[in-house]
Amino acid sequence: MxxxxxxxxxxxxxxxxxxxxxxxxxxxxxxxxxxxxxxxxxxxxxxxGEPAPGSLVVERRVSDEEPRAGDDVRVVCEAVNAGDTHLPDVRIVDETPEGVAVVDGSPRAGGTLAPGESLAAAYTLRARRGDHEFGECVAVARTLTGAGELRETAGGGDPLTVRSGGDALALREQTESAVGRVETDDAGEGVAFHSVRAYQHGDPVKRVDWRRFARTGELSTVEYREERAATVVLVVDVRGESRRVRAPGESDTGRLSRDAAVELAGELLSRNDAVGVAVWGAAGGYLPPSRDREVAARSIERLLADPARVPEDLDLRLRGLWQPDTLTRHLPGNAQVVCCTPLADDRPVEAAETWMAHGHPVTVVSPDPAGDSHGGRVAALERRRRARELRGFGARVADWSPDEPLAGAVARAGTRWSR
The missing domain is CATH 1.20.5 (Single alpha-helices involved in coiled-coils or other helix-helix interfaces)
Structure with a gap:
């Protein structure tokens, strides 16, 4: 104050x-x-005279401090006249988080306040992935003559943390012996029905088909699809030529690719998959797959926090810039590749073809950077062509708009892939 x-x-x-x-x-x-x-x-x-100290109280309220990406978040910055005198000129300005667009209302307001009355600047933000810091909410009360001025601020408070959880990434049937959540064509323990066979001595009692026994008098055993763990390497495209911004104030595709990789890594680690990350561009680096959930998640977030600075203490297999064929030589034989890229040029298509030629199934998660300008529409046509090429040689493509949760794009692509 x-x-x-x-x-x-x-x-x-x-x-x-x-x-x-x-x-x-x-x-x-x-x-x-x-x-x-x-x-x-x-x-x-x-x-x-001048406004009395303490006669103005400022508070910011956020409807949801941990929304899902694409959700609308209502923010109200309110000033209350807690004094005994009339405040003829009160103005409010709230500093919104950088890179988060205001889609409704205004972070500014002005008016007069009688004792006990309040004035609010109310607006709506469109949530974007990441941690977004608010600035100060400032309220200024001036006398009618403008000679006296009282200024009150509300601090930034907790950051707006935007994540989207939800549907798991659909992975190919290229697994290892560890138990996980990727369904295979092998019969055994699991939850999805596979087949029925004749009962054999030693089969678990819980897998005996008792209904069939009651109907026919014959013992039989139900087999389920085995679920095993996968090994996944997330390739994050942060090359300069791949960084695009759809509209002023929004995150660029490099940031969106990094956010997608962190989110997918958390989901994959939670289901016992081994996860590694390779940063394509900037300072580069490749962190080999690990199934240690806490250690891997922490290492991945540190590697992706700033692609221009790679922590020296990380146990990286590759440091510095690398080419797709170089990474191929370091991939585990059973690894799948999930490439987070906006498909801004042809190099991701060529890289995916290289990885698939060496037996690594490829999934592409592609944030859409296209805007409404003429250039944006031309870029969108080129991007769709690259996506068709990827699908043409067997890669999966999840086309993701920043306006929707990542889980929605993954779910749509998963439905398409199952056909």
Whole structure:
């Protein structure tokens, strides 16, 4: 809180004194009487006074501090006149998080406040992935003359944390012996029905088809599809030529690709898959797959926090810039590749073809950077062509708009892939 008094009435006082002095010295009553105008001007400013300290209380309220990506978040910055005097001029300005667009309302407001009344700046943000810091919400109360000013602020508070959980990424049937959630064509323990066979000595009692036994008198055993763990390497495309911004104030596709990779890594690790990350571009780096959930998640977030700076203490298999064929030589034989890229050029298509030629199934998660401009529409056509090429040689493509949760794009692509 700060109180400031402006000396805008001092010129009136000086003019009054000058006129009074001149009138006395020169014996001119007209000049002497003119000093009354200046005195009245200065007296008005003195009587107007200044707002009392503590008479203005400011608070920011956020409807949801952990929304899903694409959700609308309502923010209200409110100022309350807690004093006993009328505040004739109150203005509010809220500093919104950088890179998060205001889609409705305004973070600014102005008006007058009687004692006990409140004034609010209410607006709606469209949630984007990541942690977004609010600035200060500032309320300023001025007297009618503008001579006195009271300023109150509400701090930034907790950041707006935007994530989207949900549907698991559909992976190919290229697994290892560890138990996981990828369904295979092998019969055994699981939850999805596979087949029925004749009962064999030692089969678990819980898998005996008792309904069939009651109907036919024959013992039989139900087989389920085995679920095994997968090994996944997330390739994050942060090359300079791949960074696009759909509209001012929005995250670029490099940031969106990094956010998608962190989210997918958390989902995959939670179902016992081994997950590694390769940063394509910037300072580069390749973190081999690991199934240690806490260690892997922490290492992945550190590697992706700033692609231009790779932590020295991370156990990386590759450091610096690498080419797709170089990465191929370091991939585990049973690894699948999930490439997060906006498909801004042909190199991701060529890389995916290289990885698939070496027996690594490829899934592409592609944030859409296309805007509504003429250039954006041309870029969108090129991007769709690349997506068709990828699907043409067997890669899966999840086309993801930043306006929707990542889980929705993955679910749509999963439905398409199952055909």
């Amino acid at each position: 700060s109180v400031r008094t402006r000396s805008r009435w001092l010129p009136g006082l000086l003019a009054a004194l000058a006129c009074a002095f001149g009138g006395v010295v020169f014996g001119d009553p007209v000049v002497f009487l003119a000093s009354g105008v200046g005195l009245a001007y200065a007296a008005y400013g003195a009587v107007a």
